[in-house]
Amino acid sequence: MRSNIPCYLKDVSCGKPCEKNLSCGVHRCPRICHPGECIAEGEECRQPCSVMREACGHSCGLPCHGKTDCPQSSCASQVQVSCGCGRKSAKMCCSEVDKTNAKAQAARAIDAKASNGSVVILERQDSADRYKCLPCDSECSRAQRNRKLAMALELDRDDDNACPTPGEPTYTDFLRTQAKTNPPLVLDVENALIQLVQSTESQRTNTTRNHVFRPMVADMRRLIHEYAAYFRVETLSYDPEPQRNVVASAKRGQSFVPNTLLSSFIPKTVPKIAPPPQKSAWGTTSETKEKFASSAIPAEGMQTLTSATTVVRRLPPVD
Structure with a gap:
């Protein structure tokens, strides 16, 4: 609802996106709140298709073709x-x-x-x-x-x-999705790979160092395999399910830490800060509480009123 709208205005908008379902059944109307239909008669939705390609993981990108299969492109x-x-x-x-x-x-x-x-x-x-x-x-x-x-x-x-x-590095869509949906696992794997590479570079006797990850499911192991490739770290899976785990091997002079880590794609949450006390006619919230506390009614009954000046008692008139 909006108030203070001049009476001569016919089309009033709330200023928010329309977001009504379009006739294509896939997209929503991106226009700002508007009168009439979202798409003119005889026109079709031309928004880009957002279905992911199986080959590379990028979106289709072709003009909207409804719920039909994406054409070869x-x-x-x-x-x-x-x-x-x-x-x-x-x-x-x-x-x-x-x-x-x-x-x-x-x-x-x-x-x-x-x-x-x-x-x-x-x-x-x-x-x-x-x-x-x-x-x-x-x-x-x-x-x-x-x-x-x-x-x-x-x-x-x-x-x-x-x-x-x-x-x-150009991280795959699978890794970027894991960074958004499973940040704790991404950080654990990333810290383990960084420590593995740094410990390998610091030692002078051996040129290879290994790290054994805990048993994980297939998707978690895939994260380790794909992410370790950006560190030039070799990985192999051992043992049958459900105890199948990954062993990472770093080589001195070959493995390195990427310039941009996958953790940079983890969404950063903005902390909620409480609003400051509002200034009113009585002052701040703390000042208002002190004023009400000083003028509070005592527990034994009503407060006795006093006068700052001398009170003169009037006598009744004599008949």
Whole structure:
């Protein structure tokens, strides 16, 4: 309800989104409160379809097609890709990522067959490696050689050109969804991987260090497998269900902590702060309580009224 509306106004809006169900049966009206129909006669809903694609996890993005199956189309979402070592990064259309990976795998298979004549079996890529489709250049090779030399001599190099710095990771939709729906598990896995990598880098005797996670269900193990790939940490599952668990292995000089962690996608809750006391004609709330307390009626009865001036008693008139 709105008050103080001039009488000459015919169409009055509350200013809130309409959000009525549209005729497509999928979307709601995004317009601000309005008179009449949400969609004009003869028109159709043109909002983008939000159904997730099975191949990549991005939304369909095509104009609304109701509750019918999504037509075959190429995903036009922009994703961040990098080279194998992470030194180079760029933006690429999602539909081009698989094509680039297929070309790179085919080129590696041809080179391997030409060198030793053996047939190379193409393996399925991990979710994290899918976005590492850019080819490394000579600068990447030089940085890789410098890094191996520094590892052999046990030198701590601070030169940025000596070791390729990993680019910003592009987390899968599954990992981002887990960060929103299961933050405690994401934080536990993340802290375990960070401690594993840091402890591996600090030791000088062994180059490999392991961490054994507790038994988990399949979705939780998938979180560990996919997230560990961004740390360059190898993972393997052991034991049958329901005691199946994951063992993570980090290697010194190879594993690292990503620049952007998955915990940055966890929604931050805004703490509720109590409003300050309102100022009134009696003052603040505490001042008002003191005034009422000083003027309160005693428990034995009514309060006796007193006068600040001299009271003169009047005598009755004489007949």
